[in-house]
Amino acid sequence: MALQPIAEGLFELSEDGPRLIGGRRRSDGRMVFPMPTGPEAAHHDPVRLAREGVLWSFTVQRFRPKSPPYAGADDEAGFRPYALGYVELPGEVIVESRIETDDFAGLRVGQPMRLTLVPFRRAGRGEALTYAFEPAA
Amino acid sequence: MTDVHIIGAGIHPFGRHDDKTGLDQGVIAVREALADAGLAWSDMQFGFGASDAAGNADAVLPRLGLTGMQFINVKNGCAAGGSALLSGYWAIKSGEFDLGVVVGFDKHPRGAFNPEPADWGLPEWYGETGLMLTTQFFGNKINRYMSLHGISPTTLGRVAEKAFENGVRTPHAWRREAIGLNAIMNSRMISDPLTQYMFCSPAEGGVALILASDRKMRELGLAGPKLRGAAVRTRVAGSFEVFSPSLDVERGPSPTQLASKAAYEMAGVGPDDIDVAQLQDTESGAEIMHMAENGFCADGEQERLLEEGATRLGGKLPVNTDGGCLACGEPIGASGLRQVYENAQQLRGRADGRQVEGARLGYSQVYGAPGLSGVVILEA
Numbered sequence: 001m002a003l004q005p006i007a008e009g010l011f012e013l014s015e016d017g018p019r020l021i022g023g024r025r026r027s028d029g030r031m032v033f034p035m036p037t038g039p040e041a042a043h044h045d046p047v048r049l050a051r052e053g054v055l056w057s058f059t060v061q062r063f064r065p066k067s068p069p070y071a072g073a074d075d076e077a078g079f080r081p082y083a084l085g086y087v088e089l090p091g092e093v094i095v096e097s098r099i100e101t102d103d104f105a106g107l108r109v110g111q112p113m114r115l116t117l118v119p120f121r122r123a124g125r126g127e128a129l130t131y132a133f134e135p136a137a
Numbered sequence: 138m139t140d141v142h143i144i145g146a147g148i149h150p151f152g153r154h155d156d157k158t159g160l161d162q163g164v165i166a167v168r169e170a171l172a173d174a175g176l177a178w179s180d181m182q183f184g185f186g187a188s189d190a191a192g193n194a195d196a197v198l199p200r201l202g203l204t205g206m207q208f209i210n211v212k213n214g215c216a217a218g219g220s221a222l223l224s225g226y227w228a229i230k231s232g233e234f235d236l237g238v239v240v241g242f243d244k245h246p247r248g249a250f251n252p253e254p255a256d257w258g259l260p261e262w263y264g265e266t267g268l269m270l271t272t273q274f275f276g277n278k279i280n281r282y283m284s285l286h287g288i289s290p291t292t293l294g295r296v297a298e299k300a301f302e303n304g305v306r307t308p309h310a311w312r313r314e315a316i317g318l319n320a321i322m323n324s325r326m327i328s329d330p331l332t333q334y335m336f337c338s339p340a341e342g343g344v345a346l347i348l349a350s351d352r353k354m355r356e357l358g359l360a361g362p363k364l365r366g367a368a369v370r371t372r373v374a375g376s377f378e379v380f381s382p383s384l385d386v387e388r389g390p391s392p393t394q395l396a397s398k399a400a401y402e403m404a405g406v407g408p409d410d411i412d413v414a415q416l417q418d419t420e421s422g423a424e425i426m427h428m429a430e431n432g433f434c435a436d437g438e439q440e441r442l443l444e445e446g447a448t449r450l451g452g453k454l455p456v457n458t459d460g461g462c463l464a465c466g467e468p469i470g471a472s473g474l475r476q477v478y479e480n481a482q483q484l485r486g487r488a489d490g491r492q493v494e495g496a497r498l499g500y501s502q503v504y505g506a507p508g509l510s511g512v513v514i515l516e517a
Contacts, residue, residue, distance in 0.1 A: 061267060062325070084267075084277075098268070
């Protein structure tokens with residue numbers, strides 16, 4: 001069975017792969033990610049964001065974040081550090097994301113990145129699908 | 138409009154104090170500030186109090202005296218204490234009052250803050266998937282800065298080394314032992330490129346300042362540093378702030394750059410005129426970036442300045458002479474007031490063991506979540 005997205009309206013699958021859904025504010029054209037929900041949604045138009053961009057900055061999460069809000073199924077002993085950062089989608093918006101790589105030392109500002117979907121194991125609630133960027137080359 | 142002076146200053150040492158509440162520490166700081174000025178609580182016409190996690194600031198009233206005075210609680214993110222000072226400044230500047238107190242205190246649990254996405258208007262998945270940590274923001278911000286401006290990890294280490302050196306000399310500091318550069322560089326990696334000793338910790342403490350108009354100060358036969366400029370500014374679109382799932386492609390100035398510019402303009406001075414500076418150093422990278430954001434150097438010059446020791450005691454521009462947040466910890470309600478306290482001590486020649494000789498102009502900048510900055514320029 002296909003995994004459920006971790007949140008509705010966060011991304012969608014298209015013919016050429018997954019796409020994040022951002023929002024363009026009607027009053028001034030400002031782009032945001034994710035697409036706002038609730039009453040704010042009425043002030044924004046949904047936008048399918050570019051799949052590819054460049055790494056704007058990054059860091060590595062070296063310890064297990066506090067729960068809540070972190071909901072990973074891992075514990076202190078089973079925790080594996082993960083990279084995260086910001087990816088600039090040219091002319092659109094800079095989005096924060098997990099960076100899918102084990103080569104932390106190889107990450108560079110300006111590195112080409114591509115959107116992918118990855119399973120995320122949640123404590124007590126099973127796996128869900130979330131988004132990440134991975135090195136494109 | 139009248140000038141505003143600091144005529145009394147008190148502090149409860151920062152750190153961990155299991156036997157005292159945050160409120161206890163705030164009250165102790167007020168009593169010390171009153172004694173410093175030789176005034177009584179009943180002389181105070183107004184009070185502004187800041188506490189983020191240690192309860193209502195106006196809980197000091199039953200302890201110090203229920204005089205009926207105007208007292209207003211200030212809660213404004215990481216700049217709560219700085220905002221209390223600004224409120225007191227304008228209360229006197231407006232002509233409504235001529236003598237009052239600002240107090241800030243706090244007491245936080247150990248370890249990184251754990252925020253709730255909903256409190257920040259953010260979706261649950263953002264916290265669930267492990268993207269909502271303040272430490273990540275600091276790692277991201279300095280990593281980009283280092284990449285663009287050629288700052289090395291060693292320079293990050295030097296900032297922390299200096300902080301702990303200064304903490305040794307400061308009675309109100311928490312960390313009072315020197316830590317060598319190698320130990321800092323080799324301590325546990327928290328969020329690359331920042332290691333454990335490059336981060337400050339949530340802490341406890343209290344600070345109080347007595348403010349007076351120029352006329353009132355002279356009437357009382359007192360003296361004290363003058364507030365030449367004071368400004369708080371918030372984030373604009375294009376500023377990089379904590380807990381941001383997205384950023385604008387078109388980049389803009391930081392709240393620190395805005396507050397800094399406003400305070401320099403009010404004071405009629407520039408960065409070259411400043412003799413001593415207290416800059417927000419939540420972690421080593423923040424101090425480096427804030428040196429440039431407050432106009433003390435160009436982007437990238439920090440590499441050379443830190444190597445030369447320009448920001449150490451005895452250097453061209455001593456920065457964080459009391460060890461800053463790195464050595465004092467960061468009780469949010471009190472932290473910005475600690476910086477002003479330290480400058481007041483420096484300008485009054487009372488910073489024993491860490492005195493910047495002949496200091497005439499002191500600059501302080503507090504910055505933090507959700508994206509605001511407060512700058513104060515004091516003149517001896």
